[in-house]
Amino acid sequence: METGEDYRDAVLSRARWDKRQFVRCDFGEADLRGLLTQGCTFDECDFSKADLGASRHQASAFRSCTFDRTVLAESRWTGCSFLGTSFVDCQFRSVLIRETDLSLAGLGGARLRRLDLSGLRLREANLVDADLTETDLRGADLTGARLADARLEGADLRGAKLDANGLRQAKLAGARIDLETAMAFAAAHGLVVQ
Template identity: 65%
Template sequence: MCDCGGVRSSESGTDTGTDTDTDTDIGTDTGTGTTNGVETGEDYRDAVLSGQRWEGRRFVRCDFTDADLRELTTSGCTFDHCDFTRTDLGESVHRSSAFRTCTFDRTMLGDVSWTGCSLLGSVFVHCGLRTVTLTDCDLTLVSLTDAVLRGTDLSGLRLREANLTGTDLRRANLREADLTGARLAGTTLTDADLRGARLDAPALAAADMSGTRVDVDTAVLFAAAHGLVVN
């Protein structure tokens, strides 16, 4: 277990963590410990770190399983390939931070706020997400299979190539969202708002769109996906 008593900052503290390209040097480092302000392979399992404020910290392949991070505040932090299984992140606030290719399995996410963050390639399994707030975030390649997001505001988010298979998006606000390449097989979009959203025709054909609100362009795509010819 590493020393969790203090808050360790990176030397520069200027990395916003919102770039979707994973740092090459970090990705090839297989050791553990802290080098150049980057914490690699550290064990934070069962650590109590609630209410802390972290700025500019960088974590690679760190294990936060069962850790108490309730009311944590991060700014400009980066988490690459980190494990948040059963972690308590309730009421935490994250600004301009990146959680790239991270695992959120049965993670407590009640009232979590992400603003200007990247969740590129992260996987969410059996997490309560309906009270999560996402503003100006990048969810490219995120996996939300079978997630319940009824009534959630996802407007304007980037969800390119996201796995939304079986996801419950009834009454969700997806206005202006970028769903290009997203997988929507078995996705429920009943009464959702897709006006201004970017989607692919095959994805529309695979989803349940009963009562979905769409604009004219999406309606034409939907018709084409079901073999209709619009003149």
């Protein structure tokens, strides 16, 4: 286990890390392009301004980490966890996220438009002011997510779990929903369906 290590400005591109543990490590402005992680854990680590472009992550956990202006272009995340992690001013274009837990993640104001986030766990995530326009959220769990002013226009929400607050606060014009969500939407807005 590595605790409190300083990797700031380090050049670690194309490194391969298997089952390594990092606690409160600083990866700020590090060159991590093409990094491969498998089964690694990162607790309270700082990735501010790091370059994680074209990196690949399998079954790795990033718990309570900070991604501030981090480069994520063309990165792949499969079976990962971002429990309590915050993302600030990160670009998510061409990012692939599969079977991943983003519970309690801070994604306020994030531009997540047209991404495939289907089946992801976003329970109690902060998505305030996030742009999820035309995003695929089929089967995603958004229970307890903060969705005030989140843009979900044209998003695919079929099979997604949303609570009444999310259905009232998000901008949902043109979103595709299933019958169960339509009933929940009506109830959240005080309508009585007979």
